[in-house]
Amino acid sequence: MTGWTRDEMMTIAAARMLWDGCVCFVGIGLPSAACNLARLTYAPDIVLIYESGTIGTRPDVLPLSIGDGELAETAACVVPLPEIFSYYLQGGRVDVGFLGAAQIDRFGNLNSTVIGPYDAPHTRLPGAGGAPEIAAHARQTFVVMKASPRSFVSKLDFYTSAGFLGGGSAREATSARGGGPKAVVTDFGILTPAEDSRELTLTALFPDTTVEAARAAVGWQLALADELEILDPPTPNELATLRALNERTSEAHRRPVELPA
């Protein structure tokens, strides 16, 4: 198996940040792929929570929605949705929250609500969902999104979920109990917040790209870490596991549904 796509490398880079036994609040799409890849490779005892109320789920195929039957059938338990948000997330029982968004700024704040003014939006996006409280209360969050100057912006159109707000110690002054963004995985590498300013800084590059390409994809003056790590390319096992998972998934999503007569 040779060659890999940026999407695959993003998923694999996100999966590598998870550890065995960690309790992970999973979103649909790439985060779900990354969490299940971790579970199927080096983190067999990872605990996956989907906001639909399924805890400790072990899906054979990736769900299309956050509440597919596959998640309930393979879960350790299924609890009502208010419990997930108040007892588990707000209660501080989640190690890692995964977030995506349409826009991110240099302090890891996220917009998934509107492009343009709220009352007369150019593009109405799906909205907050679980994100504001995941961003506030997970012990740490990983943000996964593709970079372009339209998505990595100097000023958000709308603040849906808090990262480090205005930077520095601004987040510590709020009622957010979690630590905020630990890393942003994007399609050229990984950004992590600098120690004091909390500004997102390029700390790792994918093996097939350059600092110039990274800078061109970000709408603010991207800071570089003193030591830039070059990430290992996907291993044959990571790629084979991810591709088999994606193949099972697309086959399952095409399967016709039979209604009872």
Added chain:
Amino acid sequence: MEHLSLRQAVERFVPSGARVALEGFTHLIPFAAGHEIIRQQRRDLHLIRMTPDLIYDQMIGMGCAARLTFSWGGNPGVGSLHRLRDAVEHGWPRPLELDEHSHAGMAAAYCAGAARLPFGVLRGYVGADLVTVNPAIRSITCPYTGEELATVPAINPDVTILHAQRADRKGNVAIHGIVGAQREAALAATALVVTVEEIVDELPPAMNSVVLPHWLVSAVVHCPGGAYPSYAQGCYARDNSFYQQWDAIARDRASFTEWMERHVLARPDHKSFLASLGEAA
């Protein structure tokens, strides 16, 4: 509790202008009931649902709604709800007022509604602009610790409509699988209508699964397949392929209207709707 047809239940419990919650988090979404509301041409509804999903996309696109309380308005795993977007971005077919929350905020609002308290409280909306665009989201100082906490007004629908796997003849309702905020939405409402896959003489003992006792239930409607294209655990799976196809159907006003006329308005009931999906165009 009464056993009614879906037509009777909507006639009786869903007048134009009502505050209506069709709950079900991805699972057990009451599609058949939503379609009947469209057929009966209800207008000026205040629709309430955490995730509007395809059913509210359809009701909004058909002009049933004046206001929407929600916390995430997309087609899960696919993308936008195009009819919701068109209503918000262009006022088609009519403007839609938004009362927008996060999931945690809306869950707290349902819990408060079920407990008949005036508001729900949470450590939420931290650094979030939703607080500035939704004046209903406020804050309170904790009388014990002095901490400032977010508050949301209780949600108390005039009617909540759910879909469930089973009811017995007395009207006790059993739900298993993903239960979302159905129980809270049911207990918060003035009236509760439940469509079910099956009506049985006696429910099997169901420890810890959601049972809504008959004296909470206003009406039970026998409606097999009533959650399709969402699903009923143990009865049929979610039609993920249909959710993907909906993106193209709903993207365009004309193709949306044509689909709704052909599959919903031209059909007398849900059975006929389901049969229409297999017919050639």
